[in-house]
Amino acid sequence: MDQPDRPQPADGPAEGTPLRRRGKALEAAIFEAALDQLTSGGFARMTMEGVAGAAQTGKAALYRRWASKADLVMDALVAAMPPPADFPDLGSAEAELRQVVHGYIEVLNSRIGAAVRTLMGELDHERAELFKGFLHERVIEPTTEGILGILRRGEARGDVRRGAAVPMVADVLPAMLLYRARVCVGMIEEDFCEELLGRVLLPMIRP
Amino acid sequence: MDQPDRPQPADGPAEGTPLRRRGKALEAAIFEAALDQLTSGGFARMTMEGVAGAAQTGKAALYRRWASKADLVMDALVAAMPPPADFPDLGSAEAELRQVVHGYIEVLNSRIGAAVRTLMGELDHERAELFKGFLHERVIEPTTEGILGILRRGEARGDVRRGAAVPMVADVLPAMLLYRARVCVGMIEEDFCEELLGRVLLPMIRP
DNA sequence: CCGATAGTGAACGCAACCGTCTTTTAGGGT
DNA sequence: ACCCTAAAAGACGGTTGCGTTCACTATCGG
Numbered sequence: 001m002d003q004p005d006r007p008q009p010a011d012g013p014a015e016g017t018p019l020r021r022r023g024k025a026l027e028a029a030i031f032e033a034a035l036d037q038l039t040s041g042g043f044a045r046m047t048m049e050g051v052a053g054a055a056q057t058g059k060a061a062l063y064r065r066w067a068s069k070a071d072l073v074m075d076a077l078v079a080a081m082p083p084p085a086d087f088p089d090l091g092s093a094e095a096e097l098r099q100v101v102h103g104y105i106e107v108l109n110s111r112i113g114a115a116v117r118t119l120m121g122e123l124d125h126e127r128a129e130l131f132k133g134f135l136h137e138r139v140i141e142p143t144t145e146g147i148l149g150i151l152r153r154g155e156a157r158g159d160v161r162r163g164a165a166v167p168m169v170a171d172v173l174p175a176m177l178l179y180r181a182r183v184c185v186g187m188i189e190e191d192f193c194e195e196l197l198g199r200v201l202l203p204m205i206r207p
Numbered sequence: 208m209d210q211p212d213r214p215q216p217a218d219g220p221a222e223g224t225p226l227r228r229r230g231k232a233l234e235a236a237i238f239e240a241a242l243d244q245l246t247s248g249g250f251a252r253m254t255m256e257g258v259a260g261a262a263q264t265g266k267a268a269l270y271r272r273w274a275s276k277a278d279l280v281m282d283a284l285v286a287a288m289p290p291p292a293d294f295p296d297l298g299s300a301e302a303e304l305r306q307v308v309h310g311y312i313e314v315l316n317s318r319i320g321a322a323v324r325t326l327m328g329e330l331d332h333e334r335a336e337l338f339k340g341f342l343h344e345r346v347i348e349p350t351t352e353g354i355l356g357i358l359r360r361g362e363a364r365g366d367v368r369r370g371a372a373v374p375m376v377a378d379v380l381p382a383m384l385l386y387r388a389r390v391c392v393g394m395i396e397e398d399f400c401e402e403l404l405g406r407v408l409l410p411m412i413r414p
Numbered sequence: 415c416c417g418a419t420a421g422t423g424a425a426c427g428c429a430a431c432c433g434t435c436t437t438t439t440a441g442g443g444t
Numbered sequence: 445a446c447c448c449t450a451a452a453a454g455a456c457g458g459t460t461g462c463g464t465t466c467a468c469t470a471t472c473g474g
Binding site: 040041042044045117118120121122123124125136140161163164166168169171172174175176178179180181182183195196199200203204205 | 247248249251252324325327328329330331332343347368370371373375376378379381382383385386387388389390402403406407410411412
Binding site for chain 4: 263
């Protein structure tokens with residue numbers, strides 16, 4: 001039952017590469033290391049020493065910028081966050097939901113997606129208060145609102161049943177993606193998308 | 208951004224109560240403390256010292272029984288786990304799903320439910336390997352199989368659409384419960400049950 | 415080239431926790 | 445009452461990481 005208790009060191013620059021970076025380049029490396037350490041071990045197990053080591057820099061360089069681990073994580077999240085997703089009118093709720101699912105699968109399979117997923121999994125820990133606001137404003141609520149928009153349009157168009165444009169229905173998509181990410185190993189495959197649409201989402205909203 | 212970094216001490220026996228317990232009574236107190244510490248801070252932040260303190264015992268008493276923190280958590284989970292849920296034939300998929308949702312809400316609002324929820328949230332951390340087998344065998348798969356049984360009966364009976372008796376559909380219920388538990392503060396209320404049924408589950412499976 | 419400054423690497427004292435050990439105490443059984 | 449033994453309490457040496465400091469070095473801009 002004894003396993004290493006720390007996130008694994010991330011791969012750093014290749015050997016022979018000049019190691020001293022300044023300013024933005026160093027920050028990018030630090031952010032990358034921070035998100036990776038966060039993902040592989042959770043917030044508690046992520047350490048400033050680990051991040052510094054993975055970014056091949058010194059702790060002093062981290063503490064010159066950030067007072068705490070949480071400050072660093074928050075800045076790393078903000079820096080890596082993609083722009084808000086679009087939820088354009090594609091003429092059918094099915095096409096729109098398919099695009100959303102594809103988009104979210106792509107994000108979840110990315111570094112920032114994995115980090116967000118980790119924090120979502122820790123939302124009910126006491127330290128999650130640190131990130132709750134960010135996750136609600138930048139992840140949870142935009143997702144729900146965007147899908148709600150699709151459902152409203154669908155209701156008006158007629159390809160979504162009346163009464164479906166509510167947050168509970170909008171939350172099924174993110175809930176299923178997170179559950180799938182939790183329960184199964186590895187990346188979410190694209191065929192998951194078609195099954196989620198065909199078995200769950202479209203039957204649920206059909207008129 | 209500085210907050211306490213450890214789970215809060217659980218309430219122990221009242222002052223003046225004799226503190227020395229032996230055997231099963233002490234183990235029960237230790238298990239309770241372990242699950243509470245696990246829930247409030249996650250696996251990483253739970254410590255043997257914290258558990259010992261919350262159970263008002265000494266570390267030596269813990270180490271006499273369990274070689275490691277993970278061993279303790281596993282035994283605490285096994286001891287606290289309710290018997291497998293029943294999924295009886297109630298004559299309609301609606302009634303059956305309502306009973307399941309009620310049952311799971313009740314479990315999720317309990318100590319063992321909160322602990323399981325915490326571990327579900329950490330399933331993709333490296334240390335989650337320790338509990339993955341347990342969670343799959345005792346939580347995830349029984350849930351999916353039980354709901355699948357309901358869906359199959361419903362298909363045969365005619366109140367569930369053809370093609371709905373698949374794991375993807377069966378996973379919507381636990382996925383939504385976990386998402387709700389993650390995203391919203393506090394206990395899951397019973398009116399959540401009716402909305403989940405009325406807006407999501409029944410529309411999704413209706414013929 | 416030179417000066418300013420950020421980065422590097424090492425070291426430091428401290429806190430928290432681990433796992434172990436010892437002495438004392440008290441609960442349970444006979 | 446007596447005895448056995450598990451539990452309580454405290455201490456210990458070791459490890460890890462924190463946050464800080466310092467001397468040196470590399471980089472950038474003038």
